[in-house]
Amino acid sequence: MALEKTWRWFGKTDSIKLSQLKQFGVEGIVTALHHIKGGAVWPVEEIMAVKEEIESYGMRWSVVESLPVSEEIKINSPQREELINNYKISLKNLGECGIDTVCYNFMPVLDWARTNLHYVQESGAESMFYDHETFAAFDIFILNRPNARADHSAEVIAKAEEIYSKMSEEEQNTLAYNIIVVTQGFINGTVGNVQNYKQVFLDYLSRYNAIDKNALRNNLVLFLNEVIPVAEEAGINLCIHPDDPPFSLLGLPRIASTQEDFDWIFSQNKSLKNGLTFCSGSLSVREDNNLVEIVKRFAERIHFVHLRNIKRVGARSFYESAHLDGVADMYGVLKALLEEQNKRKASGRKDLRMPFRPDHGLKILDDFNRQSNPGYPLIGRMKGMAEISGLELGIESALNIKENEK
Incomplete structure (x- = not known):
């Protein structure tokens, strides 16, 4: 077994083409209907058009990243009911098209921040x-x-x-x-x-002046209790992405930053469809987050994996480093993920793929001559994928040896 190798692709405007990705071992694509305005329904026809294009190059649409949660849902505005209904329809349509994993976040206003x-x-x-x-x-x-x-x-x-x-x-x-x-x-x-x-x-x-952490948590639960039953019916794993960075910015509440946060989220809706996107880069910013412990604690709920690394520079400051060179214990994280994959296989779970993508990457070599979104160069991410794949192979071999010795 091995984690499914995936790649974030931003559609037809992406300078990295689908025809290139298969060349270096990409198995699944992580993408979204970027041309559809947030909050609108994703029609079956639009989903199938992207899915069929990906499949024409011998890959699968592995993960939706992301089906955006509207600000109106996060603040529980009068428009919430209509937008949650749209979200449910989109989940049903994705399930009908055979897409089984949807990553989302519940960060207010800013999805992520760098200076x-x-x-x-x-x-x-x-x-x-x-x-x-x-x-x-x-x-x-x-x-x-x-x-x-x-x-x-x-x-x-x-x-x-x-x-x-x-x-x-x-x-x-x-x-x-x-x-x-x-x-x-x-x-x-x-x-x-x-x-x-x-x-x-x-x-x-x-709009968040009157919304503190407890209020935002409650709004997340309202959202989950509405959409999780639809995800169960559609066969979709929903997985929340950690806050990036995992502490309050601009006076806004953060509710997906620590082990305690995830304990609370999963206690509110116990369905395994209420899952986690494990992001080693986001979570490792906090010194009090033990990444290996977080993987082990929530292993059965990890439906999608982002692997990247950072180096801290003083309190609350950091830069993104090479995938195997930073504060994240990538060996320990990968070992715990592969052990969970083996457990799923042994127990007969169907969701064995546990897709990962090399998240962000260093801009190196010919990346300087290419256009790309911030954090998403070709060669730097390809290097990260190769490093992680090599580490994974070594861990898998060691795990198999131990298994044979029993």
């Missing part, structure tokens, strides 16, 4: 960086979010002010545009590429 999309490492490779003091400078001085200072320590505010004082107007605008628009634009971001994007962003943030 530098072109961080140059000592080797010359490029990756992405999140610097907490720089993000605070954006929050307090560039975005001018009301009461932003209350969410930062005096030390962070002082460093943020120093960073802001050294930034040109162009650098300030680039930072804001990258955080609000660029990192979100290719994943059905909340704020589009509009002239007044800062104000639109602030308006979205203000």
